[in-house]
Amino acid sequence: MPQRVSIFVTCIVDQLFPNAGMAMATVLERLGFSVDFPEAQTCCGQPAFNSGYRDEARTVAEHTLKVLDGADYVVVPSGSCTSMMSHHYEELFAADEPELAAAQRLSPRIYEFSRFLTEVANVEDVGAKFDAIATYHDSCHALRELKIRDAPRRLLAHVRGLELREMDAAEECCGFGGTFSVKFAGVSGGMARTKIESILRTGASTVISIDSSCLMQLQGAISREGLPIRTMHLAEVLASR
Amino acid sequence: MSATFDRKIEATLADSRLQLAIYKATGRLMSHRKTAVDSAVLPEYQELRTQANAIKRHTIENLDWFLEEFERNVLAHGGHVHWCRTATEVADVVLGIAKRREASLIVKSKSMTTEEIDLNERLEHHGLESVETDLGEYIIQLKHERPYHIVAPALHLTRYDVAHVFEEKLGVANETEIENQTMIARRVLRDKFLRADIGISGANFLIADSGAVVLVENEGNARLTTSAPKVHIAVAGMEKLIPRAQDLATFLKLLGRSGTGQALTVYTSFLSGPRREGEVDGPEEFHVVLLDAGRTKLLADPDKRQSLYCIRCGACLNHCPVYRKIGGHSFPWVYSGPIGAIITPQFHGVQSEPGLPFASSLCGACAEVCPVKIDIPKILLELRAEVKAEEKHHAINQAERAAFRMFAYVASRPRLWQRATKLAARFGPRGQGYVKKVPGFMNVGPVRAWLSQRDLPAPAEKSFREMWKERQGR
Numbered sequence: 001m002p003q004r005v006s007i008f009v010t011c012i013v014d015q016l017f018p019n020a021g022m023a024m025a026t027v028l029e030r031l032g033f034s035v036d037f038p039e040a041q042t043c044c045g046q047p048a049f050n051s052g053y054r055d056e057a058r059t060v061a062e063h064t065l066k067v068l069d070g071a072d073y074v075v076v077p078s079g080s081c082t083s084m085m086s087h088h089y090e091e092l093f094a095a096d097e098p099e100l101a102a103a104q105r106l107s108p109r110i111y112e113f114s115r116f117l118t119e120v121a122n123v124e125d126v127g128a129k130f131d132a133i134a135t136y137h138d139s140c141h142a143l144r145e146l147k148i149r150d151a152p153r154r155l156l157a158h159v160r161g162l163e164l165r166e167m168d169a170a171e172e173c174c175g176f177g178g179t180f181s182v183k184f185a186g187v188s189g190g191m192a193r194t195k196i197e198s199i200l201r202t203g204a205s206t207v208i209s210i211d212s213s214c215l216m217q218l219q220g221a222i223s224r225e226g227l228p229i230r231t232m233h234l235a236e237v238l239a240s241r
Numbered sequence: 242m243s244a245t246f247d248r249k250i251e252a253t254l255a256d257s258r259l260q261l262a263i264y265k266a267t268g269r270l271m272s273h274r275k276t277a278v279d280s281a282v283l284p285e286y287q288e289l290r291t292q293a294n295a296i297k298r299h300t301i302e303n304l305d306w307f308l309e310e311f312e313r314n315v316l317a318h319g320g321h322v323h324w325c326r327t328a329t330e331v332a333d334v335v336l337g338i339a340k341r342r343e344a345s346l347i348v349k350s351k352s353m354t355t356e357e358i359d360l361n362e363r364l365e366h367h368g369l370e371s372v373e374t375d376l377g378e379y380i381i382q383l384k385h386e387r388p389y390h391i392v393a394p395a396l397h398l399t400r401y402d403v404a405h406v407f408e409e410k411l412g413v414a415n416e417t418e419i420e421n422q423t424m425i426a427r428r429v430l431r432d433k434f435l436r437a438d439i440g441i442s443g444a445n446f447l448i449a450d451s452g453a454v455v456l457v458e459n460e461g462n463a464r465l466t467t468s469a470p471k472v473h474i475a476v477a478g479m480e481k482l483i484p485r486a487q488d489l490a491t492f493l494k495l496l497g498r499s500g501t502g503q504a505l506t507v508y509t510s511f512l513s514g515p516r517r518e519g520e521v522d523g524p525e526e527f528h529v530v531l532l533d534a535g536r537t538k539l540l541a542d543p544d545k546r547q548s549l550y551c552i553r554c555g556a557c558l559n560h561c562p563v564y565r566k567i568g569g570h571s572f573p574w575v576y577s578g579p580i581g582a583i584i585t586p587q588f589h590g591v592q593s594e595p596g597l598p599f600a601s602s603l604c605g606a607c608a609e610v611c612p613v614k615i616d617i618p619k620i621l622l623e624l625r626a627e628v629k630a631e632e633k634h635h636a637i638n639q640a641e642r643a644a645f646r647m648f649a650y651v652a653s654r655p656r657l658w659q660r661a662t663k664l665a666a667r668f669g670p671r672g673q674g675y676v677k678k679v680p681g682f683m684n685v686g687p688v689r690a691w692l693s694q695r696d697l698p699a700p701a702e703k704s705f706r707e708m709w710k711e712r713q714g715r
Contacts, residue, residue, distance in 0.1 A: 014704050018704055018705035040655035042651075042658040053649075060648075060652045144609055172604075181602075184600055187254065188694065191566060220696045
């Protein structure tokens with residue numbers, strides 16, 4: 001019996017970057033997992049939580065907890081949404097017994113994609129081939145809340161044809177920050193451009209990350225400047241052959 | 242966000258010379274810190290942070306006890322302790338001492354606490370001359386500005402800016418060499434030190450078990466301020482306490498390294514009381530002013546009182562990508578950067594600048610470098626919730642609240658969510674990949690703000706959900 005994993009693709013991947021979600025499913029299936037997509041999933045609720053609307057965030061989180069309850073593993077193509085569900089749900093429901101218990105059940109079962117591959121599936125070489133010079137962007141919540149630093153780099157190191165070059169500001173924020181990107185648009189845009197300068201210094205033509213929201217911010221600014229750089233989700237690189 | 246906050250941010254972003262000055266100065270401090278806390282030179286760095294956090298927590302949880310112990314020990318050494326609730330009370334204490342000593346000239350060493358209560362302005366208002374003696378502070382005092390940064394008050398000024406200030410205020414023409422500028426300030430300040438009646442300092446630490454004030458600095462001006470004049474007054478926030486002298490072994494290792502990347506600052510002074518019989522130097526009078534000015538309010542909140550652990554190293558400012566863009570003067574109070582963003586609303590109320598806790602991408606770089614492990618992003622999130630609760634109470638920002646209520650309603654009903662997202666995709670911008678413009682009716686609110694800086698991704702032709710269904714049907 002293949003092991004079953006449920007995927008939570010996040011609202012941003014569902015609507016804007018479905019290929020990243022499909023690529024994640026492909027990689028998991030190739031590794032022998034049976035992939036399940038719980039159809040009632042919507043959003044993790046982070047936009048409301050980060051904007052100070054805790055009641056609204058709780059409403060969405062309650063729904064998500066119900067949808068994901070009972071899953072053996074939940075795999076997510078985002079460090080930020082994973083952290084919302086694995087860390088902040090418990091904070092949100094500190095005073096609500098049944099939801100708190102559900103959040104505590106979910107927390108150890110929910111994995112960001114690269115961490116799932118290296119820690120549960122126990123692989124570093126997924127058999128991918130991708131010809132490019134690339135650089136990896138650390139997304140803040142993955143790096144600082146989930147402490148994911150090496151997993152994506154180890155996976156990328158095994159991709160045939162890929163040369164990975166570290167940028168000097170790999171760990172600096174891209175400036176997205178959810179509603180921050182529109183509430184403080186000028187600051188956010190400036191942060192993206194500073195990050196892009198660091199990307200350019202590597203000479204890489206591809207920027208890889210495990211969070212589509214960072215990539216949307218970076219690609220949006222790259223496209224505005226007309227630069228010959230493309231952004232890709234880690235899953236898309238790992239699914240390439 | 243207030244119009245002032247927005248305007249200051251825009252002005253800073255538009256000033257390319259200033260942008261470069263901030264970026265270079267903070268970048269330098271970041272790289273110095275990185276070298277100084279590297280595991281090759283300080284393998285116990287993370288343990289030190291954990292220890293510093295534990296000591297501060299213990300002190301703040303038992304602050305009443307340690308404050309009284311500190312007072313007893315200061316008195317035993319022949320010093321005086323003044324408990325002040327407000328800025329006015331501090332000014333009254335200083336004015337009272339100045340009147341008794343017939344003082345007219347005060348020299349000051351760098352202190353954020355005195356900046357916080359506008360002490361110079363209050364003293365000048367009563368006819369006293371109060372001169373800043375830290376070079377950076379002296380320059381910004383000449384310019385009548387607030388510090389730009391907690392440890393580097395003139396971080397935003399280049400040597401050409403300083404030349405301009407010296408020309409205008411001191412009548413020295415066109416001196417752009419930093420070394421010469423320092424010598425000019427030194428000549429002016431030497432004279433002030435020799436004539437000063439009172440020296441006012443801040444305090445980096447107050448040690449409960451020895452009744453001592455600890456000052457760290459690089460220029461030697463704090464040592465002169467506290468020893469040359471006949472009276473020394475240290476003004477300190479009451480959260481500056483640490484229990485024992487031996488705890489300094491933890492904090493001194495962290496403070497210099499986190500702030501400027503120095504293993505130790507050039508001078509570390511331990512001041513415990515006035516000159517005693519047989520001693521050759523030191524002041525005749527030694528006063529410590531313990532300032533509340535809102536601190537007990539923070540103390541009352543168990544989740545956010547960790548804000549009082551701060552040792553004012555400035556590392557969170559240097560590492561904050563937002564501070565590095567908007568600089569120090571965009572912030573509404575003297576405390577800028579991430580620490581300013583969490584303490585300003587707690588001292589002055591969240592409505593004083595409701596945009597402040599939102600001026601962050603929540604990247605967490607601040608918490609990562611904080612030597613006492615203050616969970617700044619967590620506090621920002623709590624403050625955001627407080628801003629929204631206030632707005633709800635006063636029925637402001639109704640449209641945004643309605644939007645989030647709608648979001649929660651739809652996102653907790655999967656079938657409605659699916660219909661709504663499908664509809665939104667149909668109304669989204671057309672095209673492949675990223676678009677530069679959208680039709681006028683769409684170019685409003687968040688979309689317009691996004692497009693002011695970046696291109697916008699068009700919704701995918703098929704959502705993941707649709708692609709998945711097709712694939713399963715195969």
